[in-house]
Amino acid sequence: MGVLALGPGVSIAEALDWGQDATRKPTPWDELGPFYKRDAPHLAQLRQPADPGLQLSVAGQVFDTRGNAIEGATLEIWQANDAGLYDLDGYRYRAALTAGHGGKYAFESVMPGHYPGRVCQHVHYLVQAPGCKPLTTQLYFATDPVFDGDPQRNYTKDPLIQSAELVRPVTIVRTPAGPAANVTFEIVLERS
Amino acid sequence: MRIHRSVPALTVLLLVAVRASAQSFTPPESVVALPAQPVALVIATTRPVAAVITADSRIRILSLPDGHELREIAIPPGPGDVFSLSRDGRLAVYGDHNGRVQVWATDSGAATCDLKLRHYPGVGVFSHDGKTLALAAQGDALQLVDVATCTTRASLPQTIGGVMAAAFSRDDRYIVCGGGDTAVRVYDTADGRLVSENKESLMSPLAVDFARDGHTVVASGGDKVMLIIDAATGRVTRRLTGATQPPFAVQFSPDGTRLGIVFMKSEDTTRPDHIVVIDAASGAREVDWVPPVMPIGGGWSHDGHLVVGTVQQHALHLWTLK
Numbered sequence: 001m002g003v004l005a006l007g008p009g010v011s012i013a014e015a016l017d018w019g020q021d022a023t024r025k026p027t028p029w030d031e032l033g034p035f036y037k038r039d040a041p042h043l044a045q046l047r048q049p050a051d052p053g054l055q056l057s058v059a060g061q062v063f064d065t066r067g068n069a070i071e072g073a074t075l076e077i078w079q080a081n082d083a084g085l086y087d088l089d090g091y092r093y094r095a096a097l098t099a100g101h102g103g104k105y106a107f108e109s110v111m112p113g114h115y116p117g118r119v120c121q122h123v124h125y126l127v128q129a130p131g132c133k134p135l136t137t138q139l140y141f142a143t144d145p146v147f148d149g150d151p152q153r154n155y156t157k158d159p160l161i162q163s164a165e166l167v168r169p170v171t172i173v174r175t176p177a178g179p180a181a182n183v184t185f186e187i188v189l190e191r192s
Numbered sequence: 193m194r195i196h197r198s199v200p201a202l203t204v205l206l207l208v209a210v211r212a213s214a215q216s217f218t219p220p221e222s223v224v225a226l227p228a229q230p231v232a233l234v235i236a237t238t239r240p241v242a243a244v245i246t247a248d249s250r251i252r253i254l255s256l257p258d259g260h261e262l263r264e265i266a267i268p269p270g271p272g273d274v275f276s277l278s279r280d281g282r283l284a285v286y287g288d289h290n291g292r293v294q295v296w297a298t299d300s301g302a303a304t305c306d307l308k309l310r311h312y313p314g315v316g317v318f319s320h321d322g323k324t325l326a327l328a329a330q331g332d333a334l335q336l337v338d339v340a341t342c343t344t345r346a347s348l349p350q351t352i353g354g355v356m357a358a359a360f361s362r363d364d365r366y367i368v369c370g371g372g373d374t375a376v377r378v379y380d381t382a383d384g385r386l387v388s389e390n391k392e393s394l395m396s397p398l399a400v401d402f403a404r405d406g407h408t409v410v411a412s413g414g415d416k417v418m419l420i421i422d423a424a425t426g427r428v429t430r431r432l433t434g435a436t437q438p439p440f441a442v443q444f445s446p447d448g449t450r451l452g453i454v455f456m457k458s459e460d461t462t463r464p465d466h467i468v469v470i471d472a473a474s475g476a477r478e479v480d481w482v483p484p485v486m487p488i489g490g491g492w493s494h495d496g497h498l499v500v501g502t503v504q505q506h507a508l509h510l511w512t513l514k
Contacts, residue, residue, distance in 0.1 A: 031314070031330045032353035032372040034440070035414055035458075037395045085459050088395070088414050088438065117461035126352065134352045136331060136372070159271055159289055162311065 023067035024188045028163035030138040033124055035086045040076055040094040046109040053082025053110030055180035058123070058139070062103040062187045064132055069103030070189065073129035077107065079122070084113030099129075111141065111181055119158035120144050125187070132189035139185050140167040217481050219500075224259030224508040226252065232272070233489035233501035233508065236281025237446045240494050243277050243284050243298065244501075244508060251275075251284055253298045256493060259508070265301050268292060273330070274316035275489075283322050283339065287313035293327060295339060305342035315355050319364040324381065326367055328355045334369060336381060346384040351375065353396065356413070361402040366423060368409045370397030376411045378423045388426030392419065398440045398456070403472075404448030412439040414458070437465050445492050450478065452498045452513075454487075462486060469498055469513055479513045 047055060062073040078094040080086050087093060093112075099105045112121045123139040140151070140161060147154045151167040161167070171182040228248035235242045240256040251265040267286050274287035283304070287293040289312045295305035307327070314330035318339075325337040331354035336346040348355075353372015360367050366387060369377050374396050378387040395414030402409055402423070412418040416438050420430035441454040451472050457465040464486050469479040483502050490500035498513040 029311075029331060032396070034356070034396060034398055034438075034456075036353060036372060036374070037414065038374050039394060088416065088458055116459070116463075128352075136353055 024063050024065050026065055026190045027135060027137055027186070027188045028165055029136060030162055030166060031160060032126070032136045033138075035088065036076075036078065036124065036126065037088075037091070037094055038076075040078065040091050040096045042096050042098070044095065044097060044107045046077075046079075046093050046095055046107055051082065051110055053113070055175065055177065056109045056111045056183065057106070057180060058109065058183045058185055059104070059106035060185040060187060062099045062105065062127060062129065062189065064129075064189050064191055066191070069099075070129045070132070071099055071101055071103055073099040073103060073105075073127060073132075073187075073189070075099065075105055075187070076126040078124045079109065079112040080115045082110050082113050084115045086115070114146075118160070120146050120161065127187050127189060129189055131192060133192045135187065135189055137187075138166060139183070141170050141181070141183065142167050143170040143172075143181070217479060219479070219481060219511045219513045222257060222259070222510045222512075224254065224510065226506050226508055229506050230488060230501070230503050230508045232275045233487075234275055234277045234284075235489075235491035235493055235499055236277050237279045237492050238494055239281045241277070241281030241298070242499075242501075242510075243275075243281070245272065245275055245286070251286060251296070253281075253284070256499075257510070259510075263298060263301050265296050265298075267294070274313040274327075276316050276318060278318040278322035279320055280322065283318060285316045285318065285325060285327075287316050287327075291329060295325065295342075305337070305339060307337070307342065315358050317358055317360070319360045319381070320362060321364055324360075324364065326358045326360070328358075330354060331372070334358060334367075336367075336384070346381070348379050348384050349386070351377070356396050356398050357400045359401045361406045361423070362404055363406055366402070366406070368400045368402055368411070368423065370400045370411055370413065372396050376400065376409065376419065376421060376426070378409065378426070388422070388424060390419065390421050390426040390428060392428055393417070395438075398438060399442040399454075401442050401444055401451075403444065410442055410451070412442060412453075414438045418442075418453075443492060443498075444472065445496055445498070446494070447496060449473065450498075452492065467498070467500060467513065481511075481513060483511065 062070045075097040125137045127135045142151045155161045155164045228246040230244045232245040242254045244252045249269045253263040271289040285295045291309035293307045309329035315328040328334040333350040334348040334355045335344045338345045351371045355369045357370040374393045376390040397411040398413035400411045409421040416435040418432040437455040440456040443452045453468045455465040457463045464483040487500045493499045500511045502509045
């Protein structure tokens, strides 16, 4: 039987992966943080009608690095409320989502407040899909005053932000219920 | 800076539910003037030695209780993530936010190990004999590093979210890990074999320790529940509820008779919360104290007292909880 030598540390699967894709860069890692809580409810409406804070709509798609949309990927998200408080006793502002057709996901929330001890507003993600490495990351907002309008330059003000890619543009729109922030956050998982 | 410690262990655990109720108590205080502002403190458990990181990027090795400086070690400038002493204080480990981890012999100041992690460290704790360093980059698998050769002799399995806290058993045969995925796992340190697993926590365990008997583990975190777990089976033998805040550090006293519990003010982690010392056998609370400002660290001293450090300008205030 012949042997295909690819060089040290390079597997055939990796080589094939490189050849076929390299179309999408994996979403940068960010730490899980201390307040992850499993068994979150399956819901996309985190914001309740009387909740204070700027309405926040987040939408995106889940892909692998080959550019394949991952229908059925699971996303667990958790965040502080408008006042910067995490719910440790229940599941407010915690949810589990399943990516739909085209890997699409979306949820309705409020812009998280600044949690004392952390620099920036953020939403935690834990994303899993068969055949892919689990991803923990965090979503940040370009409108966060901490960035002084220049997140590319100032994202390192929060030492936990590993990449400016995690700071996403925010579009403020008018709705009958008042102003709302729309954010798109695409997730790209590494193949396992 | 989060401080991780290697911890001794204990006998019988008959802990009662810990309620962080206020009590009137002011522990004895001593003040150590330092050349620069202290930012982190760790304490050796078998010798009267402490180590302080100061804002001028130095580790200062201090004798206790007088605070006399024994040695000064330069560290890389910038924020740090892991700082720990071996039980005898002869080794110090410091990991910075760039993922560089160094071990020093505190008697000589010589660097004995220099490692680079994928990113900043989340756990760095010595075994009781000081021969092994349990080390993990934040979110990554735990490595068991042979301190003498500065090489990894075992890597524990990767779990989601990595390791939030770790502690060795008193005989160093086992290590307990609080996983970001909420599981508490015990591994054999000889080969990294999984011994037991408990998945009853809903939130990540932020604090773990082995009791002195080597068979019992305590784990706690955002659930505000302290689980007493049989290390061999992973079965919960006792569940202690009633805390109003998450414990984020638990540490048995050197003789194993008491347990120190540091609570996190979850709504504002920049402010102090209760520090409690309980008798491990009876569960009776011996001390319940809220520091005046956020502590920078502490630990059980060689003479069996929990010592907590706070800062006022360039002065280190050492509070002995007795």
